[in-house]
Amino acid sequence: MRERQGRHPESPPTSRHSAKKISKTRRYLKHTLDTLMLLLVLVGVWIAAYYTLQFILSRTEWELSGLALFLVQSGTATVYGAIVLTIFILFAWRKMNYALTQIIDALRRISKGEFNVMIDTEDRIDGEYDKIIAGINDMAVGLQEMEQMRQEFISNVSHEIQSPLTSIRGFALALQEEELTEKERKHYLQIIETETIRLSKLSDNLLKLTSLESEHHVMAVNTYRLDEQIKQVVLASESLWGSKNIELELSLSHATITADEDALSQVWTNLIHNAIKFAKEEGHICIAMKLEADVIQISIADDGIGIAEEHLPHVFERFYKADASRNRKLGGNGLGLSIVKKIVELHRGKVQVESQLGAGSVFIVQLPYQCEVKAAVDAQDSSS
DSSP, X not given: OOOOOOOOOOOOHHHHXXXXXXXXXXXXXXXXXXXXXXXXXXXXXXXXXXXXXXXXHXXXXXXXXXXXHHHHHHHHHHHHHHHHHHHHHHHHHHHHHHHHHHHHHHHHHHHTTOOOXXXXXXXXXXXXXXXXXXXXXXXXXXXXHHHHHHHHHHHHHHHXXXXXXXXXXXXXXXXXXXXXXXXHHHXXXXXXXXXXXXXXXXXXXXXXXXXXXXXXXXXXXXXXXXXXXXXXXXXXXXXXXXHTTOEEEEEOOOOEEEEEHHHHHHHHHHHHHXXXXXSOTTOEEEEEEEEOSSEEEEEEXXXXXXXXXXXXXXXXXXXXXSSHHHHHHHTOOSOHHHHHHHHHHHTTOEEEEEEOTTSOEEEEEEEESBOOOHHHHHHHHHHO
């Protein structure tokens, strides 16, 4: 399988925060300038009214009392103010209408599946449609990322399915040859069986991952011995580590946990099988448990090929394979660690990996003693 390419780097949160802070400062300055401009306009209107009245009086023989002069000047200033206000409203309406047109156009494009949309906010009257435009821009970015993930997912699934199907088809055609020996025929049938198992595992993992990511996924929580569960998974995997003559070391404390037993069993199975898969022949695997105040920490370390530093941030992504050719030979499909991460997160825990190329890897899982699994609690409440 080809190696999955990483996504384009996103803007760091600090950059986004700085951009928002700059935008807020600009809005504050613009509000201040707008207020000063309004005061200048009012002063200008009153001055224009005064000089207009003086001009009229100089050309006529009118004699007005102080009160009458004030009232006439106020009326003139009101007329001038109304004219200026009308011009401003027309200008503002034009700008508002332009912003509204942009919003409608952006929503129309998004509804047609075009998510590369970004409404420019520089040339608008500040304060108009700010929240709406910011929401549309954020929605467009989120939808674009989801679409990219969807396309990557479809591409990876198609590739994972196509590879074994091509192999099965090729060997099925080869089996039709009459000149084949019995040994060759059995060899081809074994390959077909291996590829069908691979397809079955892929389908099973996809269903598990889809179920775990569903909002309606129900987890059955109960209290049990975590150390005994890990021992059972190790014993069930004896044929795998025994065939490679791996020395397996257990350092497990007595620990009781409240969690989904079946789900966590899948976590230990995936991590232990992964360690066995990449460990050296006659190598060493250490499974240790550390009890802390709030969490239980389980580490699974191997002395295998390790993972390059540039691959570490991506190992829990779906279909990601640091060494595509080696993973293909070992039968992996790049979903096991994604399932591990999802299950651990559903238990309000954390999983991380530490590794160095050529020096092995350590997967560390931290789980709270009482796993507050919301989905399981909701399900129990509704059934009672």
